[in-house]
Amino acid sequence: MEIEVLEKDEKNMRLLIRGTNVPHVNALRRIIMTEVPCMAVDEIVMLENSSILQDEIVAHRLGLIPLKTDLDSYNLPEECPCKSEFGCNLCRVTLTLDVEAKEGTKTVYSDELKSENPEIAPVSGKIPLVKLAKEQKIRLEAYVRLGKGKNHAKWQPVSMCTYKYMPKIEISKNCDGCGKCVDICPRNVYAKTENKVEIRNLMACILCMDCVEACTQNPPPIEVSWEKDTFIFSLESSGALSPERILSEAIKILDKQLKEFESQIKVKKIEES
Amino acid sequence: MIIPVRCFTCGKLIGDVWEEFATRVKAGEKASEILNSLGIKRYCCRRMLLSHVEIIDEVLRFYEEAEKRKEARNYY
Numbered sequence: 001m002e003i004e005v006l007e008k009d010e011k012n013m014r015l016l017i018r019g020t021n022v023p024h025v026n027a028l029r030r031i032i033m034t035e036v037p038c039m040a041v042d043e044i045v046m047l048e049n050s051s052i053l054q055d056e057i058v059a060h061r062l063g064l065i066p067l068k069t070d071l072d073s074y075n076l077p078e079e080c081p082c083k084s085e086f087g088c089n090l091c092r093v094t095l096t097l098d099v100e101a102k103e104g105t106k107t108v109y110s111d112e113l114k115s116e117n118p119e120i121a122p123v124s125g126k127i128p129l130v131k132l133a134k135e136q137k138i139r140l141e142a143y144v145r146l147g148k149g150k151n152h153a154k155w156q157p158v159s160m161c162t163y164k165y166m167p168k169i170e171i172s173k174n175c176d177g178c179g180k181c182v183d184i185c186p187r188n189v190y191a192k193t194e195n196k197v198e199i200r201n202l203m204a205c206i207l208c209m210d211c212v213e214a215c216t217q218n219p220p221p222i223e224v225s226w227e228k229d230t231f232i233f234s235l236e237s238s239g240a241l242s243p244e245r246i247l248s249e250a251i252k253i254l255d256k257q258l259k260e261f262e263s264q265i266k267v268k269k270i271e272e273s
Numbered sequence: 274m275i276i277p278v279r280c281f282t283c284g285k286l287i288g289d290v291w292e293e294f295a296t297r298v299k300a301g302e303k304a305s306e307i308l309n310s311l312g313i314k315r316y317c318c319r320r321m322l323l324s325h326v327e328i329i330d331e332v333l334r335f336y337e338e339a340e341k342r343k344e345a346r347n348y349y
Contacts (some may be wrong), residue, residue, distance in 0.1 A: 160315075
């Protein structure tokens with residue numbers, strides 16, 4: 001397996017993975033979405049809420065806020081040695097919010113949430129939580145826990161994680177360069193130069209085959225196919241973890257699950273023999 | 274009521290760009306250009322902002338008025 005980074009910034013990553021197969025890439029995708037832990041508000045104690053949004057709505061909004069996650073210093077609640085339902089310092093962070101609109105209408109933003117640990121804070125401080133009219137008050141305590149995407153989408157570290165085959169387009173010499181494929185392509189894969197059609201942006205192709213259908217020649221000189229062992233893997237983090245960290249964490253989890261699977265097969269074989 | 278924190282479909286954070294989006298639309302900029310400059314690429318996230326109406330502002334007006342009336346009553 002060979003991995004090449006096509007694009008990368010703080011939140012997005014695009015990889016070209018060579019020499020692998022669908023089950024493997026799909027396992028990676030599913031683990032990223034369902035098994036990689038990240039932090040989110042899990043429980044709330046509402047001390048006072050005179051805003052016009054009900055407690056439940058405020059709680060739901062708080063839960064969806066992506067929080068910067070520190071995976072090394074915190075444990076999953078079910079794996080924490082404290083074994084307490086309430087949690088300890090190793091598996092729980094407390095956020096507090098105490099706002100009153102003293103002068104006129106006020107919007108409460110996510111940066112007003114005070115965290116016990118400054119490293120576990122909302123990804124963006126500009127998310128509106130509630131709007132308060134004059135003299136309305138909101139006071140609450142929120143408990144942040146690590147969790148997995150399979151339990152609730154708020155614990156998903158990614159907002160997008162997809163892969164597609166690497167497209168392969170061949171234009172034979174019979175092409176008369178009419179340019180119909182250039183016009184119809186929704187992704188602007190082709191470019192027309194003089195009397196020839198050239199591929200300008202192969203990676204953008206979504207294998208829709210419109211270019212083959214639009215071709216006036218029979219048989220069409222364009223052949224669109226894909227490379228069976230090469231994938232373009234794109235990932236967009238919610239901001240909780242860096243994309244590299246998500247990927248490395250997913251690989252670790254995949255290894256662990258495969259080891260467990262192997263040991264279970266061994267047990268089964270021993271039982272049978 | 275109030276802008277949702279995340280996109281309903283994909284889960285991307287969109288709540289934090291709403292205010293910038295709303296003020297720039299009011300200033301007369303083209304919505305599609307604002308969305309592109311804010312880095313909102315998918316149509317699921319774009320519709321979250323495009324189709325949103327901040328009704329909470331309308332509801333809050335009732336409370337603001339009630340407050341004013343209370344103040345007026347104390348004044349006399």
